[in-house]
Amino acid sequence: MRAVLFPKPNEFEVTDVDVPRPPRGHVLIRVQASMICATDAKVLAGKFAGTKFPHVPGHEFAGHVVGLGEGVTSLPLGAHVGIEVHVGCGSCDRCREGLYNLCLNYGHPERGHAHIGFTVPGGLAEYASVPLAAVHPLPANVNTREGAWTDNLGVSLWALERGRLKAGERVVVFGSGAIGLCTAQLARALGAACVTVVGRGARLERAKPFADAIADEKDVSTLAGTADLVVEFAGTAEAAREAIATARRGGRVVLGGSTGTGVELSGVDLSTIVRGHLDVLGSVANPMGVSGRALALLARGLVDVRALTTHHFALERFAEAWQTFRERREGAIRVMLEP
Ligand SMILES: [Zn+2]
Ligand SMILES: [Zn+2]
Numbered sequence: 001m002r003a004v005l006f007p008k009p010n011e012f013e014v015t016d017v018d019v020p021r022p023p024r025g026h027v028l029i030r031v032q033a034s035m036i037c038a039t040d041a042k043v044l045a046g047k048f049a050g051t052k053f054p055h056v057p058g059h060e061f062a063g064h065v066v067g068l069g070e071g072v073t074s075l076p077l078g079a080h081v082g083i084e085v086h087v088g089c090g091s092c093d094r095c096r097e098g099l100y101n102l103c104l105n106y107g108h109p110e111r112g113h114a115h116i117g118f119t120v121p122g123g124l125a126e127y128a129s130v131p132l133a134a135v136h137p138l139p140a141n142v143n144t145r146e147g148a149w150t151d152n153l154g155v156s157l158w159a160l161e162r163g164r165l166k167a168g169e170r171v172v173v174f175g176s177g178a179i180g181l182c183t184a185q186l187a188r189a190l191g192a193a194c195v196t197v198v199g200r201g202a203r204l205e206r207a208k209p210f211a212d213a214i215a216d217e218k219d220v221s222t223l224a225g226t227a228d229l230v231v232e233f234a235g236t237a238e239a240a241r242e243a244i245a246t247a248r249r250g251g252r253v254v255l256g257g258s259t260g261t262g263v264e265l266s267g268v269d270l271s272t273i274v275r276g277h278l279d280v281l282g283s284v285a286n287p288m289g290v291s292g293r294a295l296a297l298l299a300r301g302l303v304d305v306r307a308l309t310t311h312h313f314a315l316e317r318f319a320e321a322w323q324t325f326r327e328r329r330e331g332a333i334r335v336m337l338e339p
Contacts, residue, residue: 058125063080082135237263
């Protein structure tokens, strides 16, 4: 099959690799839609300890089921499915709590853990073999192009659940990329009174249909102390600092952008948090099956992911797709490969 391959850190190619055979408990997917995200750049750079090169990346994808490993009986061949990327071992203390995104056996596939596209092969390929636990059957009116957003929507909805969003609240979202704009739409779907997206450039312009207001990051001080809930998916220390400053006293701040190491938060007056009585929370990934609930909202038309899928390429044109995404050409938000 054709696949994107990272033969070693900082190198990629589109090449032939063997079609995976689904082992016990796994499902073979014929991938139809697979997207690139900023995290793939970190994988390519070798920044994830669990990645073993050569590596087939890809963690935002959907397709249909073409093979079932031993013991898989709950899913019919041909089912259209979206993929959630974190699969826990199922038996460690965090997995037992449902927090399989924090599995204590991370990076140990032999103990049942998989981080698809990170520690095990992913879906920037014609076929992918994934554990059954990663698979979400798509609602009838959700196609695989939309289904490729399964994981992203879960990440966004989880951040809002971490932040205990209540109907009628004022929400500010930092980051006008894919996750930020999913978060803004889901906040509205959950009844937020007013959603403001903070970002910059062409991508911020793209946020307009999905928010009640947009704000350039240069002008963010005008929002200081106004938000009941702030969600940060910008991934910079500056955005995190501003997110904390944007919460009203007694409000909540969810930091979700800086998933890699090396971004340090400084310059925050701790009294802003202490006397501000803030809840400052970290959020990573999408445990507790939240992606399945997010898909239900997608099926109801409460989230538009088609407008966020700004570019489409055949898998063979991965190099061009990669450049388009990395350089944010034409305000690229998500670039989709169709293997
Ligand atoms: Zn991603
Ligand atoms: Zn576990």
